[in-house]
Amino acid sequence: MDSKAYSGGLAELRGLRDEIKPLLRDLAKLQAEVAKLESRRDQRIAELGAFEKAKADRIATSAGVSVIDVVALVPSLGPQGAPRAPVAASAIDSATEDLSEPQTAAQPIKEQAGTPAPDLRPAAQPTMPVVETVSEKDPDLEALEVPAATVASVAASPTTVTPPAAEQERKLPSIPEGQSGDRWFHAERDLASKRPNFKQDARGMAFLDTTTGILVWQGGTVRLDLGQASVAEILTAVYAVAPTSVQRIYITAGDPWHQTSERHAFLKDAVAEWLNGPLPEGWGVESSRGRDRQAGHLVHQRNPVGRWQRGDQHTEIRSVGEWFDPEGADPATVRAAFVELWKALRAAKFDDVVIMGSPSQTGRDLWSRTIPSKAGAKWADGFPVMSQEIRGLLHATAGQGRTELIAPPRVPERVPGWYEVDRTFAYAKHTWASGVGVPQRITAARFAAMSEKEQTNALFAPSHWQVRVTIPKDWNHVGLLPAPAPGERAWHYPYEGGRTFTTWAGGAEVNLALRNPIAPWRIEILDGLLWESGDPLKSWSTQLRKAWQSLRAAAELHGDEQQKQACRLASRAVRSILLYGIGTFAQRPRITTGSLELGTDGETPDLPDGARLTGITDTHVTWERNQGFARDQYAHPEWAAGVWSAARAALLSVSTSSKDPATGKPLKAGALHLPAGSVLAFRTDAIYTSAPVEWPYGGEPGDYLLKGRMAWEQPAPGSDDEFYFLQALGRQALESEGL
Structure with missing residues (x-):
């Protein structure tokens, strides 16, 4: 860059500054107006809530807020003195009360007395699980080898480390005390996962490369002239040669929905513009629904789904990147x-x-x-499908795969190497046993009343626990348990020695924290869900x-x-x-999306009740709406949560399919079997480390496969962009070794 280019760049920056300033002023005005409208809305909610026949769910839908928000403004709309559902009811029994009432609002975690978990290290483990809720033992939870020098227990009153203010985490919900919480423990009435008595209809598929115009389907291969690859051009060109029995068009290359991305701040806006482009005569957005068909478009930034129809002909355009x-x-x-x-x-x-x-x-x-x-x-x-309250609790307290970048100063600025190991087909290793039926509630008092053997076996069973955690004072490795970070669904993994925090975690992770191969963590049980063990997956x-x-x-x-x-x-x-x-078992709250055409003079149309505006183009607006939890017969977040918890635990320590020649026992692998300070990142089933990895790969689900290697000094990644750059280089370097 020379002086002229530098001066030109400064001039460009000044122009951008002048463009941004008035927009910021407009934004401040809009934010003030939104605050006024929200205040009026809350006042109106309170007024309507005083009506004797008011229902929180109806008010929430009309106001575009959650039921919990409404109950917070009008507490009288919450359940009042509902009868208690028997805790020991049959797993297929349904509650007798009217479940159309709004659910009890989840309560913030309270600092309550907890019951210390028992010592799960090898000397304290039972030879056989005997509690009635456990019928087998998970091979992934076999005793870990604990070095003799590290078996000292955590002090009963450890020093508490408080995180910096900027890292203060959000509060997770807890189960209400007393009868309000007991009402959560039931199965949804007349809702269970049953084997279907019909066979799905097969759909004709075609595969289209929008960069070359090559179309392939069962009937042959042709090259099409797609023009700009708009929806209209694709539909016209494809059905000029392919029969109407082709109902799915998979885009294999080209991503035509990103063509106008440079004109939009967000990819979703470009996708929405492409999906809502002009259509050939006779075509419209699909509006009908069938047993296995959904209506309307899915506006996803990378793998969108467009659905159209022409008379009785139905067509989807999808990305093969979904697969x-x-x-x-x-x-x-x-x-x-x-x-x-x-x-x-x-x-x-x-x-x-x-x-x-x-x-x-x-x-x-x-x-x-x-x-x-x-x-x-x-x-x-x-x-049986669990109550909406339990499903909502799991939605809020059970995260998915571990994604963490461990950047300097936790690791050196420069590291001696870069190694990527990934667990192949990992989730298959964690589906052998899952919780079934209605869970039991295990409060701190109930856990304290159990024998040590019952406590131990409860922690080996399919379970989900609210715990107070204290990290050993001299801990110098990665964090073991997820804790809520700022953000709606964000999680982090505390690692500071002596720190105490409260969280929810799956049984597999709690188990691992208690008997990890370095030093046991102190765990106090505050509350928990304990299921009967079964094998539905x-x-x-x-x-x-x-x-x-x-x-x-x-x-x-x-x-x-x-x-x-x-x-x-x-x-x-x-x-x-x-x-x-x-992931589908998790049954997140339904987020529906849609689009509406702008008025003749560009006016924004009225959105559906409870919807919020997500994007606007020259011709259309897009919206999304949170419709809460559906009555889905396949909603089993307890299964998804159990698999995710076991997979996160296996990132830390797991038995492989290979045997130790000296002992004949399965060899161990995972982050805790790497030197302290060598782990650089986690990505769902993968570990990135600066230490050479020599774990044998047996080709079985869950085994670690080396996918990237650079055995020379590298800068430690300090951002996601730097991480992905090194990831690509590491994979290329390993591939070149085999050439």
Whole structure:
């Protein structure tokens, strides 16, 4: 850069400054106006709440706020003295009270007396679990080898470390005390996961590369002139050659929905503009719904779904990125991958397999066909769905995969190397046992009344605990348990020696914290959910595992390069089916999106009740609305939470499929088996470290596979951009070693 370019850059900055200033003034005015309107809204809510027939849910929908917000303004709209539901009721019994009432508001965690968890290290472990809620022992929770020098217990009154003010975390909800909390423990009336008695309709699929115009479907391959690849141009060109039986068009390359991204501050706005572009005559946005069809568009920044119809003809345009990264594969190879996927699932005994629009839909449908149906079999009447309150608690307190960047000064500015290890098909290792039925509530008092053996076995069972945690004073490794960070769904992992914090965590993680291979953490039980142990996901994940292994083997041995690539992509699609299928059990609150055309003079149209504006283009506005928890028969957040907790624990320490030649026991792997200060990042199932990793890879689900390596000095990443740059370099370096 020379002086002239520098001066020009300064002039450009001054121009941007002058453009930003009036916008900031306008923003301040808008924020003040919004504050006034919110004050009027809250006042009106309070007035309407005084009406004797007022309902919190109806007011919440009309006001565009949550039921909890309404109850906070009008406490009388919350449940008052409801009858207690029996804690020991059958798992398939439903509550007798009217569950149309608004749920009890979740209460902030209170500093209450806790009961210390027992010592779970090898000498204290029972030889057999005997509590009635546990029928088996999880092999992932086998005794960890604890070095003799590190078995000292944490002091009974450790020094408390308070985090800096900027790191103060948000408060998690807790279960209300007394009868209000007891009412949460029931199954939803007339709602259970049952095996379907119908087969899904197969949809014709086509695969389109919008950069080359190549279209592939069962009937052949053609090259289309797509113009600018607008929705209208794609629909016109595709159905000029393909039959109407093609109902899904997968985009394999080109991402046409990002064409106008430079004109928008957010990718979602560019996607919305593309989805809402002009349509050919006779076409409109899909408005009907079927058993396995959804209406309207899904405005996702990278993998959107557009749905249109022309008379009785229905069409979706989707991204193949929902299933896997095609890695430059042409449409013919991508289609071959879907064919291989179907064949592998069929061979794995999914007799009614139908490839649906997304891996999550496919995963849930395949699982539903493994539900017991034989008369007299346990759960043949269906797996009960827990109360909305328990589902809401799990939604707020059970995070997903661990994502953490450990940057300087926690690690040196420069590190001696870069190594990436990833657990392959990891979730399949954690689906062998899950909690079923209505959980028991284990309060601190009830936990204290248990024998040590009962306490121990409760911590080995499918469970979710509210705990007060104290980290050993001399701890110098990574954090073990998630704690709420600022932000709606953010989590971090406290690691400072002597620090005390309160959180919720799954049984697998609490178990690991108590008997980790370095030094046990002090855990006090405040409250908890304890389920009966069952295996609702075992058959499903076992069959998916067979499909995954057969496709991986074919990818290694097939003589045709295109088929090898197709099988490799298909194996990743099986992983997506498992990964996103488990995610569907979490049943987050339904977020619906939509779009409306601007008025003739550009006026913003009225949005649906409870919706908020998310974007605006020259022709349309987009909106989204939180519709809360649906009465979904497949809502089982307890299963998703259990898998996620076990997977996070396995990032720290897990048994591999390889044996130690000296002892014959499974070798251990995970972050806690790396030197302190060497871990640089976690990404769901992957660990990034500066220390050489020599864990053997046996090819089994959950084993760690080396995916990137640079065995020379590197700068430690200080931001996500720097992390992803090193990730790409590490993978390229490892690949080049094999050339």
